[in-house]
Amino acid sequence: xxxxxxxxxxxxxxxxxxxxxxxxxxxxxxxxxxxxxxxxxxxxxxxxxxxxxxxxxxxxxxxxxxxxxxxxxxxxxxxxxxxxxxxxxxxxxxxxxxxxxxxxxxxxxxxxxxxxxxxxxxxxxxxxxxxxxxxxxxxxxxxxxxxxxxxxxxxxxxxxxxxxxxxxxxxxxxxxxxxxxxxxxxxxxxxxxxxxxxxxxxxxxxxxxxxxxxxxxxxxxxxxxxxxxxxxxxxxxxxxxx
Amino acid sequence: xxxxxxxxxxxxxxxxxxxxxxxxxxxxxxxxxxxxxxxxxxxxxxxxxxxxxxxxxxxxxxxxxxxxxxxxxxxxxxxxxxxxxxxxxxxxxxxxxxxxxxxxxxxxxxxxxxxxxxxxxxxxxxxxxxxxxxxxxxxxxxxxxxxxxxxxxxxxxxxxxxxxxxxxxxxxxxxxxxxxxxxxxxxxxxxxxxxx
Numbered sequence: 442x443x444x445x446x447x448x449x450x451x452x453x454x455x456x457x458x459x460x461x462x463x464x465x466x467x468x469x470x471x472x473x474x475x476x477x478x479x480x481x482x483x484x485x486x487x488x489x490x491x492x493x494x495x496x497x498x499x500x501x502x503x504x505x506x507x508x509x510x511x512x513x514x515x516x517x518x519x520x521x522x523x524x525x526x527x528x529x530x531x532x533x534x535x536x537x538x539x540x541x542x543x544x545x546x547x548x549x550x551x552x553x554x555x556x557x558x559x560x561x562x563x564x565x566x567x568x569x570x571x572x573x574x575x576x577x578x579x580x581x582x583x584x585x586x587x588x589x590x591x592x593x594x595x596x597x598x599x600x601x602x603x604x605x606x607x608x609x610x611x612x613x614x615x616x617x618x619x620x621x622x623x624x625x626x627x628x629x630x631x632x633x634x635x636x637x638x639x640x641x642x643x644x645x646x647x648x649x650x651x652x653x654x655x656x657x658x659x660x661x662x663x664x665x666x667x668x669x670x671x672x673x674x675x676x677x678x679x680x681x682x683x
Numbered sequence: 684x685x686x687x688x689x690x691x692x693x694x695x696x697x698x699x700x701x702x703x704x705x706x707x708x709x710x711x712x713x714x715x716x717x718x719x720x721x722x723x724x725x726x727x728x729x730x731x732x733x734x735x736x737x738x739x740x741x742x743x744x745x746x747x748x749x750x751x752x753x754x755x756x757x758x759x760x761x762x763x764x765x766x767x768x769x770x771x772x773x774x775x776x777x778x779x780x781x782x783x784x785x786x787x788x789x790x791x792x793x794x795x796x797x798x799x800x801x802x803x804x805x806x807x808x809x810x811x812x813x814x815x816x817x818x819x820x821x822x823x824x825x826x827x828x829x830x831x832x833x834x835x836x837x838x839x840x841x842x843x844x845x846x847x848x849x850x851x852x853x854x855x856x857x858x859x860x861x862x863x864x865x866x867x868x869x870x871x872x873x874x875x876x877x878x879x
Contacts, residue, residue, distance in 0.1 A: 445717060446740055447717050450744055450747070451706060451710045451713070453744065454706045459744070461702065461703050461750045461751050462751060462752070464751040464752075467749075467751055544845075544849040544851065545845065545851055547851050
């Protein structure tokens with residue numbers, strides 16, 4: 442009489458002394474998936490924190506309403522961080538689905554949940570100033586970083602588009618309502634500011650870093666419409682705290 | 684020895700917890716599921732009998748080796764069906780030349796499935812042949828066919844189907860409702876008149 446499948450399998454188990462895989466192996470796999478999920482979540486949050494950080498340094502709201510403002514904003518977006526944010530968030534969602542009970546939830550709910558989580562964690566890291574420190578570190582120690590990412594210096598140094606920034610080296614020496622500014626390429630600009638709105642914090646002292654909205658009048662000549670401190674209000678409060 | 688009767692009264696999940704210590708408990712579980720799993724493999728693959736038996740053995744062996752990964756929040760049957768389904772799919776992927784021909788033996792469950800479409804199907808008894816079932820189910824999308832089979836032929840509830848296919852319950856409901864709609868259309872296409 443033919444043996445049943447159950448009998449054949451039991452015989453094979455006994456003859457070949459097959460044993461179930463130990464529980465710790467499955468636990469290690471599950472912990473690995475959870476660790477990856479945590480890593481992707483934190484990496485996504487850091488990416489978002491850096492985006493917040495860059496935006497607050499750009500003072501992107503100042504670019505709205507300006508001629509070519511939308512183009513400037515579009516060109517200023519930190520694409521590399523946006524790509525990394527999307528990539529890590531996507532991987533976090535995938536890892537969550539791979540967890541033991543991840544499949545029980547609708548993908549749209551999981552995506553929404555992780556968006557909120559990454560947003561909250563990213564905002565928290567931004568407020569703590571962690572992302573700014575990380576970004577400063579990358580700018581200092583990774584030479585290619587400022588070429589890959591549109592740093593605030595890049596964004597606020599587009600004279601043709603009405604944005605200029607740099608260090609004040611001389612102010613109103615001849616009573617001309619103008620100052621001299623050294624830009625990030627060490628070129629010197631004469632900036633006329635008689636009709637400009639000047640932020641109260643601006644002292645125009647030598648060595649002060651400022652950013653200017655206005656228009657380029659000639660080679661190395663610029664007319665200011667608004668002069669702002671290099672460090673935005675939010676960033677200043679973080680720097681003061683640091 | 685623990686009374687044979689006591690052991691046989693234990694639930695699948697209780698037995699699954701005892702297998703690591705004694706493979707004989709697994710034999711009881713295999714006996715409970717042998718027929719169901721072989722029938723399930725046949726329904727989703729229709730491989731030849733020998734292949735189905737080989738796959739059955741591999742599935743039971745795989746389940747035994749991975750018994751410590753059994754999630755006690757699931758039904759044992761859902762976990763075993765999931766392993767069976769994945770194993771059949773991976774076998775089919777490795778042996779794409781072994782075509783999966785659909786064919787069905789008529790049984791009472793098919794009648795239940797078709798009758799679930801309450802507005803369709805009158806003289807079902809006369810028409811319910813293997814050829815007819817093949818024609819109707821063959822015209823349905825494979826994921827719809829799979830969910831219909833699990834619901835009506837394997838008699839699984841939404842939660843179990845979700846656990847087997849690794850899909851949320853809401854998605855199972857949507858799939859099932861679309862599958863029933865498509866089944867109805869196929870039945871009408873095959874000359875079943877509305878039973879109104």
